[in-house]
Amino acid sequence: MILSNIEIQKAIDAGRLVITPAPQPRSPEYANCPYDTTAVDLRLSSALSIPRASPYTYDLRKSGFATFLARNCDHKVIPEEGYALESGKFVLGMTIERVHLPLLPDGQTLAARIEGKSSLARCGLLIHFTAPTVHAGFDGPLTLEMINLGHVGISLFPGMPVAQLILESVVGDPQANPSQFHGQSTPVGQKAND
């Protein structure tokens, strides 16, 4: 069952959903309210990862594919004047907001789906094209797989509302993995990079 904007805000207040920084303002009386009737907008961060065009073919069976991907992309910070995503080009981005869907007892757990914005879709922009589900227990910013299917470039700006998050209640309590990593401490009980 999809949560209304009011129920999303209640879930945030109750700690069933954590979005950092918190979407503001809450009231639709404000023009920049990120809440729609059944969704909340998420914004594009300034970080882009741009896979390099090369003659190789991806083969996920080869070991070390993650490092291969990381070595063969360019990192870009979107300037204030924007980044033009050209027609047919594919980049990875991420949301400014970090989303946490804690595993809770008594049917309180939420899951979510990330979707694009219809206005951007009319220009040809996909912000994800597979794996939209944000599973219960997830904690982190959301990765955006962005491609411009339109015929002209689309300017991307840091902070632009680029996606919307649809919240759904989970029927029954999920069986947690022996470890639910998200939100747990490291072996030394603090962030590894501290």
Place this chain on the structure above:
Amino acid sequence: MNAWVRCFIERGMLPGEYAVEMDTVDAGRISLFAPEDKVRAGENLMCVQRLQEGNGSGVLVRLPAQPFEISSQNVRVPLNNLVNG
């Protein structure tokens, strides 16, 4: 119980993540993008959840993210690749 596993760590595709390669007992060398709070990049260590005690075929652990090469986050790693604390 959490533990650290020896691995090879590089910058990821996006901020907040690292590209990690590690050896397993049953799946060869695998790779994944791990959240930055689950790695000690300078020490080439990644935090994993230890699921079982070790035996002759290694230790079953759960990875912090899905690897590319296999369809499970649970893998066996050589016992001598685990570092506690």
